[in-house]
Amino acid sequence: xxxxxxxxxLALIFSLLLTAFLSGCDSNQGDSANATSxxxxxxxxxxxxxxxxxxxxxxYTAETGVKIRYITDEAGPLIxxxxxxxxxxxxxxxITVDVGNLWLAASLDLFQPLQSPVLEANIPATLRDxxxxxxxxxxxxxxxxxxxxxVEPAELSTYEALADSSWNGRLCLRTSKKVYNQxxxxxMIQSLGQAxxxxxxxxxxxxxxxxxxxxxxxxxxxxxxxxxxxxIVNTYYYGRLKKANPAAKMALFWPNQADRGVHINVSxxxxxxxxxxxxxxxxxxxxxxxxxxxxxxxxxxxxxPANPAVPASAEVRSWGDFxxxxxxxxxxxxxxxxxxxxxxxxxxx
Amino acid sequence: xxxxxxxxxxxxxxxxxxxxxxxxxxxxxxxPVSVIFLSWGSDQTEIWKHLxxxxxxRLLRNTAFLLVGVGAWTIxxxxxxxxxxxxxxxxxxxxxxxxxxxxxxxxxxxVAFVAxxxxxxxxxxxxxxxxxxxSGAWFPDIRSGTGVxxxxxxxxxxxxxxxxxxxxxxxxxxxxxxxxxxGVSPYRGFWRxxxxxxxxxxxxxxxxxxxxxxxxxxxxxIFNYDTFTTAxxxxxxxxxxxxxxxxxxxLLLLFVALALYGEQRARGNVRLHQxxxxxxxxxxxxxxxxxxxxxxxxxxxVLIAFLVPVAQLILWVWETAAADMNELYWRLINHxxxxxxxxxxxxxxxxxxxxxxxxxxNRHQLNTPERIATLxxxxxxxxxxxxxxxAFAAVDAQxxxxxxxxxxxxxxxxxxxxxxxxxxxxxxxxxSVSFGPIQSAFERIKPxxxxxxxxxxxxxxxxxxxxxxxLLTPGMFTALLLVFVDTMKEMPATxxxxxxxxxxxxxxxxxxxxxxxxERAALPALTLVIISIPPVIIMIRRSRxxxx
Numbered sequence: 001x002x003x004x005x006x007x008x009x010l011a012l013i014f015s016l017l018l019t020a021f022l023s024g025c026d027s028n029q030g031d032s033a034n035a036t037s038x039x040x041x042x043x044x045x046x047x048x049x050x051x052x053x054x055x056x057x058x059x060y061t062a063e064t065g066v067k068i069r070y071i072t073d074e075a076g077p078l079i080x081x082x083x084x085x086x087x088x089x090x091x092x093x094x095i096t097v098d099v100g101n102l103w104l105a106a107s108l109d110l111f112q113p114l115q116s117p118v119l120e121a122n123i124p125a126t127l128r129d130x131x132x133x134x135x136x137x138x139x140x141x142x143x144x145x146x147x148x149x150x151v152e153p154a155e156l157s158t159y160e161a162l163a164d165s166s167w168n169g170r171l172c173l174r175t176s177k178k179v180y181n182q183x184x185x186x187x188m189i190q191s192l193g194q195a196x197x198x199x200x201x202x203x204x205x206x207x208x209x210x211x212x213x214x215x216x217x218x219x220x221x222x223x224x225x226x227x228x229x230x231x232i233v234n235t236y237y238y239g240r241l242k243k244a245n246p247a248a249k250m251a252l253f254w255p256n257q258a259d260r261g262v263h264i265n266v267s268x269x270x271x272x273x274x275x276x277x278x279x280x281x282x283x284x285x286x287x288x289x290x291x292x293x294x295x296x297x298x299x300x301x302x303x304x305p306a307n308p309a310v311p312a313s314a315e316v317r318s319w320g321d322f323x324x325x326x327x328x329x330x331x332x333x334x335x336x337x338x339x340x341x342x343x344x345x346x347x348x349x
Numbered sequence: 350x351x352x353x354x355x356x357x358x359x360x361x362x363x364x365x366x367x368x369x370x371x372x373x374x375x376x377x378x379x380x381p382v383s384v385i386f387l388s389w390g391s392d393q394t395e396i397w398k399h400l401x402x403x404x405x406x407r408l409l410r411n412t413a414f415l416l417v418g419v420g421a422w423t424i425x426x427x428x429x430x431x432x433x434x435x436x437x438x439x440x441x442x443x444x445x446x447x448x449x450x451x452x453x454x455x456x457x458x459x460v461a462f463v464a465x466x467x468x469x470x471x472x473x474x475x476x477x478x479x480x481x482x483x484s485g486a487w488f489p490d491i492r493s494g495t496g497v498x499x500x501x502x503x504x505x506x507x508x509x510x511x512x513x514x515x516x517x518x519x520x521x522x523x524x525x526x527x528x529x530x531x532g533v534s535p536y537r538g539f540w541r542x543x544x545x546x547x548x549x550x551x552x553x554x555x556x557x558x559x560x561x562x563x564x565x566x567x568x569x570x571i572f573n574y575d576t577f578t579t580a581x582x583x584x585x586x587x588x589x590x591x592x593x594x595x596x597x598x599x600l601l602l603l604f605v606a607l608a609l610y611g612e613q614r615a616r617g618n619v620r621l622h623q624x625x626x627x628x629x630x631x632x633x634x635x636x637x638x639x640x641x642x643x644x645x646x647x648x649x650x651v652l653i654a655f656l657v658p659v660a661q662l663i664l665w666v667w668e669t670a671a672a673d674m675n676e677l678y679w680r681l682i683n684h685x686x687x688x689x690x691x692x693x694x695x696x697x698x699x700x701x702x703x704x705x706x707x708x709x710x711n712r713h714q715l716n717t718p719e720r721i722a723t724l725x726x727x728x729x730x731x732x733x734x735x736x737x738x739x740a741f742a743a744v745d746a747q748x749x750x751x752x753x754x755x756x757x758x759x760x761x762x763x764x765x766x767x768x769x770x771x772x773x774x775x776x777x778x779x780x781s782v783s784f785g786p787i788q789s790a791f792e793r794i795k796p797x798x799x800x801x802x803x804x805x806x807x808x809x810x811x812x813x814x815x816x817x818x819x820l821l822t823p824g825m826f827t828a829l830l831l832v833f834v835d836t837m838k839e840m841p842a843t844x845x846x847x848x849x850x851x852x853x854x855x856x857x858x859x860x861x862x863x864x865x866x867x868e869r870a871a872l873p874a875l876t877l878v879i880i881s882i883p884p885v886i887i888m889i890r891r892s893r894x895x896x897x
Contacts, residue, residue, distance in 0.1 A: 069849050070849075072856070073844040074844070074863070076585060077734065080735055081845060084742035084743075085742055085765060087746075088742075088745055088761065088765075089762075090762070177570075177586075210490075211573065212573055214573040215865035218471075218865065222469075226484065227471070237864075337588055340587040344399065345402075349573070
């Protein structure tokens with residue numbers, strides 16, 4: 001029996017598995033060799049898209065010689081991986097999108113607080129964690145986009161006004177499952193209170209022309225095709241649409257200019273609690289916030305730089321200036337769970 | 350006499366040896382599954398109450414609609430097409446035979462975004478429709494339960510088609526001829542003879558299709574059609590409770606386990622053995638209108654399920670230009686191939702060993718380890734990936750870290766982020782994909798072959814090598830192909846568990862679709878489809894060779 005087992009194909013499978021395992025070990029040994037050599041390597045987990053961050057990684061490596069290796073995934077799984085890996089994690093930095101995710105990583109104690117005069121000078125306090133565990137790196141507004149051939153800008157005023165019956169059958173929305181909408185509603189809970197916010201969301205649901213779309217592009221396409229007249233989108237999606245189709249009969253409207261201002265959100269990053277290269281990671285984060293990197297970091301995705309010393313691209317500035325909600329973005333992260341439940345109750349799916 | 354006795358004894362010992370392998374696979378699957386079931390240790394009443402109050406009823410209704418719809422349509426399409434191409438002769442049959450398998454090469458999430466691009470309100474079809482019939486003209490809403498069933502059916506029917514087709518081919522004509530001699534019409538012959546005999550294969554195919562539909566998140570997310578998996582993701586990402594998500598996932602798993610068990614019970618102890626292989630040229634020749642109708646029906650399915658989506662992808666690649674095409678692409682393709690090949694070889698070998706053990710024991714029911722081993726497919730990809738990751742992270746922290754410490758090595762995780770972890774994820778997820786075809790191939794082999802070989806003095810290993818493996822080759826090929834293609838399409842586990850630098854085409858598609866840039870996802874998607882086609886064609890040719 002022993003002999004037959006040895007001769008069985010399982011010997012083959014085992015050797016395959018062993019090879020795979022050893023190759024894993026090999027690459028790990030390679031890593032430690034890297035770590036001890038002159039040029040350190042920073043390991044980044046990022047949920048910001050590869051094509052948005054890679055050019056900056058390459059530029060930093062060209063300037064400093066510091067290598068950056070990275071892995072991309074959605075924020076949820078990446079945060080869970082960081083948490084599960086604990087002390088053994090290879091990650092030095094987490095880059096992610098939306099304050100909800102940054103807040104979650106911070107509340108799970110995955111970041112270390114940073115003492116960085118550079119970050120404090122470069123990034124306004126409302127775009128940073130109050131305990132300095134993460135910093136925003138680019139800003140996007142979530143605002144109203146409307147069909148210019150069917151809507152007069154005078155008809156529009158605030159997010160809340162889209163709940164009025166005059167918009168019945170004219171509103172398209174993206175699904176409430178997307179974190180951007182959760183942050184928007186969270187900011188409404190913060191400024192209007194739970195009850196009023198829920199009323200507004202219910203009004204939106206009643207005004208929907210069709211079931212919520214799975215992404216901002218689809219919602220804007222529906223507005224262009226005439227299925228509805230207005231929707232709520234992140235500014236850079238509008239930027240992409242205009243770039244692909246400059247003649248599109250669509251414009252942005254900045255709501256709530258008479259009161260709290262337009263809802264803004266950030267993409268941002270923090271240094272992980274168990275970073276193997278904390279100083280290097282912090283230096284890289286500081287570089288990302290600098291005037292040198294900020295222009296490209298924002299422009300590549302048609303966003304607004306988080307560093308106020310750096311102007312937005314001409315294209316982005318052409319959409320007009322607006323008053324932004326001065327609420328610390330962190331609050332939107334904190335109230336996200338509440339916002340999700342509220343939207344569920346209101347039947348916004 | 351003494352010799353015979355000792356041979357019997359060694360054969361019994363041999364069986365015990367084989368038993369280890371099904372235990373091994375079961376243990377592998379149990380690792381993430383037990384992590385998921387452990388979630389019941391913590392109290393999540395608040396989230397459960399919220400889900401029940403706001404949406405659970407709707408989600409269950411949607412899920413039931415999806416399962417019934419996908420189940421009924423995949424069986425209807427898969428069996429009718431398999432019957433036509435394997436029993437009848439009509440113009441174009443030789444090409445349609447393999448072309449009908451091609452949709453298998455397209456990932457569900459790709460078909461979903463193509464279907465939306467074409468048929469949503471702003472898509473070209475509806476725009477044209479409105480131009481012809483006015484803006485108020487009714488058009489079926491693709492973003493509905495019916496739309497999701499439609500999309501999933503076009504992707505998933507090949508599972509049923511493929512397995513039913515090899516079952517029909519293996520049945521041989523004798524039984525059908527006998528039934529016709531007894532005065533049964535071809536149609537009744539199908540219902541009374543061929544269909545009942547192909548039932549294990551059809552059931553295995555349908556089970557795969559249903560598990561895929563149940564665990565799918567990509568396509569339903571693109572359609573914003575909420576199913577039970579939506580609740581899992583909502584608990585995790587919206588309500589920040591991975592624990593509640595794991596509890597919901599464990600219920601899903603329980604449901605699948607019960608359904609599979611029920612199917613096995615319902616199948617009972619029917620024994621089905623193949624007699625002789627179908628001879629080339631003994632098909633029913635359809636004539637005239639009937640023949641053209643059969644051609645038109647099969648061509649229509651190929652057109653809708655494969656040609657239209659691929660044409661749309663090509664159009665998008667054309668529009669967005671080949672700007673994204675560079676030397677990086679070869680690395681992506683290389684990684685995709687390597688992972689697919691390794692996963693297919695390991696998974697199919699394990700499935701062969703487990704199915705062989707079942708055959709040795711002459712059982713027709715699955716035993717507990719086998720039942721556990723086939724559960725992995727039903728878990729939504731990310732939940733399974735997280736289960737594996739948590740289990741491995743625990744092994745890294747509890748076993749490997751102290752070991753390294755003891756050896757004086759710096760702390761470093763060996764399992765999470767290793768190639769081994771990713772391959773294990775594929776094995777766990779796709780074991781049942783390869784087990785189904787191999788098991789149903791085994792079921793059609795007569796026990797008398799084994800008995801005859803043993804009477805003639807063959808060892809069990811010789812029986813396996815000289816009788817089972819040649820007879821199992823078509824089933825093995827199906828299994829290898831399915832795992833290979835499924836691995837290349839797999840997204841969530843690859844994203845979470847891949848080692849640094851191991852990006853694949855599916856990862857690239859994720860990068861592009863994450864922000865709704867579907868046109869830019871067309872290039873990696875089309876590449877994935879193109880490299881998945883050769884294995885599909887090779888497999889069909891091999892199974893045809895066996896048939897001739």
